[in-house]
Amino acid sequence: MKETKENPGLKKVCQEDELIRQFGLYHLGRLGPLEEQRLKDQDNVRTKMRSLARLLVRLNGEELFSYPLSHFHLCSKI
Secondary structure, X not given: OXXXXXXXXXHHHHHHOHHHHHHHHHHHHHOOOHHHOOHHXXXXXXXXXXXXXXXXXXXXXXXXXXXXXHHHHHHOOO
């Protein structure tokens, strides 16, 4: 995943957040073995991961401590 000028830091968010990483690995695993995966499908998974990272950045806002995505998911069940 490359860094973009429009949304700097999303690559780092995707790499550091456990839930986003698991989401990406799950969807890549559903595509089959690496040799059988189409580049278009891999790009779709990457786009979804970046969308989750943008959501997480907005949810955290200007907080001093950035919460992981799982924090917001668990809070919605309470």
